[in-house]
Amino acid sequence: GCSVLLSSSSSSFFSLQEYRSRTGLQVALSVDKRTNLPPGPKQGYEGPVCHGGVTLVAYDGKITCVNTLDHRLELAHEMLLPRIREILFGENPNRKFHD
8 A cells, every 4th residue: 555644734634534435545644743834924924835735745755746725826827927928928929839
């Protein structure tokens, strides 16, 4: 089986039994109480922040799945950059591929 380490920004409840019943897989899940995600935004705090979510680490750190709101927004921003660039500066005649 697989061993998964869960880091969360809050006391999120994860139903391991529900996961097992849906996938048929046996995994060992542990919550990492030593490593927390950065805190939520607070007035006057200028360090890294996290608006919520979880980070899953499996196979001794070989697989990491970051599922935080901040990371999802970052991915959406990267995907939208070509469209934003086109809106601001017009279509690039040298661009050959349009995703």
